[in-house]
Amino acid sequence: MKRKYKGFFITLEGPDGCGKTTQSKLLKEALMEKGFKVLHTREPGGTFFAEDVRRIILNPDYKISPLAELLLYEASRAQHTEEVIRPGLEKGECIICERYGDATIAYQGYGRGIALSLIEQLNSIATENLIPDLTIVLDIPAEEGLRRIKKMKGKNGGDRLELESLYFHQRVRKGYFAIAKKNPKRVKILSAKGIVKELHQKILKEIESKIK
Ligand SMILES: Nc1ncnc2c1ncn2[C@@H]1O[C@H](COP(=O)(O)OP(=O)(O)O)[C@@H](O)[C@H]1O
Ligand SMILES: [Mg+2]
Structure with missing residues (x-):
């Protein structure tokens, strides 16, 4: 696949509690062992300012x-993309990002009902048209994801x-299905x-088939 940047941009998506943080950490270790420079980041957040927006x-x-x-998410995304993701990709880093534009489609679009x-x-505006090279959606029934979160956080x-x-989380899950179908x-x-x-x-296999 022909890519615009030296680096590779992977996003992990999916409902709350699906395992994005768990899998991102494992993925970072595995890719580093293979010799890649890896940056693990997340949205909302990923920069000093955007982490404050996250809070x-x-x-x-x-x-x-x-x-x-919606606008807070996009403001944080604009900063994160400009300050961290694009420069990282230009330097040849492999970026692993928990949530990106697809999450806003799923949560604010399918979840909240915004067009x-x-x-x-x-x-497109917030990212200046930066699109991930690969997006992994970790699918889980909404009940199960929420159960995991409760177990973790009390x-x-x-x-x-x-x-x-x-019901909101079920709509979000449907949103991710629709995103996958469209892309x-x-x-x-x-x-x-x-x-x-x-x-x-399984995640590593998906990446290896694309990262060559
Ligand atoms: N495959 C799995 N099976 C069972 N529990 C899991 C699995 N992956 C993650 N968990 C647990 O579920 C909780 C949420 O995982 P986390 O990685 O924080 O999800 P996310 O970042 O998507 O919200 C954590 O307590 C984690 O240990
Ligand atoms: Mg997480």
Whole structure:
């Protein structure tokens, strides 16, 4: 595959609790062992400023309108893309990013009901049309993802998005299915229900077939 940058841009997506952080860490180690320079980052966040935006977006004490929420995500994405992702790709780094533009389509589009065309437009503006080389969606039923989050954070834990209803998270999951259907070359769905190490091997296989 012909790429614009020396580096390779991988995003991990999927509902809350699907295993993005767990798999990103394993993936980083595996790619480093293969000799790649790897940067593991996340959205919202990934820069000093954008991590502050993250704290605002995810704070359950705030009441944030869907449009304000969307614009905060895009503001954090603009900073993160300009400051971290694009320079990393120019230097030849392999970037592993937890969530990117697809998450906004799934959560703010399918979850909140904002027009997909508006989000697509804002994603293009915020990233200056930077699209991942490969996106892995870790698929899990909404109930199971939320169960994992509760187990990890305690019964009353969870950020502002994680505390949304089951129905919201089911819509998000459907959103990811639709994204994968629309972008079959870039987006691969893998079941996140299996054993951590087996899933890791499947992710590595997907990457190896593209990174050459
Ligand atoms: N394949 C798996 N099977 C069972 N539990 C898992 C699996 N992957 C991750 N977990 C657990 O689920 C919780 C959420 O995982 P995490 O990687 O933080 O998900 P995310 O970053 O997608 O929210 C953690 O407690 C993690 O240990
Ligand atoms: Mg995580």
